[in-house]
Amino acid sequence: MSRHGVGWRRYWISFQTIFLKEIVRFSRIWVQTILPSVITTTLYFVIFGRLIGERIGTMGGLDYLDFIVPGLVLMGVITNAYSNVVSSFYSSKFSRYIEELLVSPAPNWVILAGYVAGGVARGLVVGTAVMLVAMAFTEVRVHSLAVTMLMFTMTAVLFALGGFINAIYANSFDDISIVPTFVLTPLTYLGGVFYSIDLLPGFWQGVSLANPVLYMVNAFRYGLLGVSDIPVGIAFAIIAVFIVVLGAFSLELLRRGVGIKT
């Protein structure tokens, strides 16, 4: 029993507070947080789908425009889940209002869960918006809702954790843009969003298998279209392992106070 109620109830309220704060934050600045991804993806659909896609024909047995939908939706989820956590947590470090949380009895896992849930929420909002745009351009309908939603959420969790770790180590606002520019963008573009890895020579197919985004895109593509370059079970297992590793690492960083305590 604590001074403010039973532990789990207190944890739940702390979590809700952080989560709600995050939702309010990205909703208040929706022009900066939600709209850009929707516009960018619409442009992708227009340029790669309508203008260039029609010349490409089919990919993996699918209409090219349909083929790129899962990857584009997932790009929105990845970018936004990551950006939300990295910018929000780093801002709280920079302006020192992370101290509001550090002095409170909210345990580290609740703090992490709150920020990650905020990132997941933004990822899902943007992902849903992009999906609605996609439905306007294509005939894509959901093949397996369970696979789609699970991969949607797991991808958002994984990249929200990535954003959290980036924010912990960041010492300037420049540092929070390095990973998205030099790591996330290449991984996404080389992750089979725009092509099937069957098109690649054997060596590069092997290299592509080291890219976690490939597994997410393919599992998500299975959820929406029912086709995948990779067995879906393996994709889920690999993403789950990444989530566990990054989650444990994030908690260890919080326990040691890296970047937030002296």
Added chain:
Amino acid sequence: MTSSPIPSSKMSALSVQQLTKVYKGGFQALKGIDLEVEEGDFFALLGPNGAGKSTFIGILASLVNKTAGRVTVFGEDQDREPERVKSCIGLVPQEFNFNLFLPVVEVVVNQAGYYGIPRREARLRAERYLKLLDLWDRRDTEMRKLSGGLKRRLMIARALVHEPRLLILDEPTAGVDIEIRRSMWGFLRELNARGTTIILTTHYLEEAESLCRNIAIINHGEIAELTSVTSLLNRLHTETFVLNLKGRISELPQLGGFVLQHLDDCTLEVEMSREHTINGLFEALSRNGIEVISLRNKQNRLERLFLDMVERRGGAARPESEEAA
């Protein structure tokens, strides 16, 4: 010589044993500090910049990792029961640490939420403390639009929203005008009278003298003095007063036991030892036909002791900014 505060049978609000902090790079900010603060105390922590006060408070508030030592708050060990310890403490930090884009009321409501207080109750408490600190009219104002004094008051409201038993204030009145400072003093006195234990660091020694019962002076990461404010002040051998006179005087009278100095025709400075009384001074002046309109201490008494003590122990410490380098 370090002496203990007035002994009491009250529960210990804070107990610190052998608290040590060595920063990366080897700078030792705290060198094995031992300190007890009893429940209900109004305790001052004084020291020059870089003495280790903020490091000490940072460790109590879980913002700084200690290198060694033990901290217990109301009997709960900080390492074993960190959540219980944090629930007991309210912190008013030295520097502003807000999300500048949030409205005032949200800052307080969110803080309550982090402590596990349900939203409805959090809103009621936010209203109560914002009203107590005259901030309710500004509840929808964004933080960045508040003046420095209002931000300081908000930090107190935020620290109180979970109703801590121990309130720690790190220079709470730095940079605020006299009126706000006085009103904050009144608020803190009332809070202490209702049972909240308060630990205060300040550079305004008048503040410590006016508010606090016990005092620790920290210098170079060590406790240089731990005693009651009264017993510390009793150590003054002489005091100096400035007297405003009713008439002009051209020549200084000779008063046994008092050293007089002319400041101008209507103002005298009198240094007197502790064996003499103000009554005795007034009698001696009356005998010489000198009437006094008002008098004041030339220097804050605690300030004088503090400066003597710090000078005796090797001067001021390194600037605060170097501490965490």
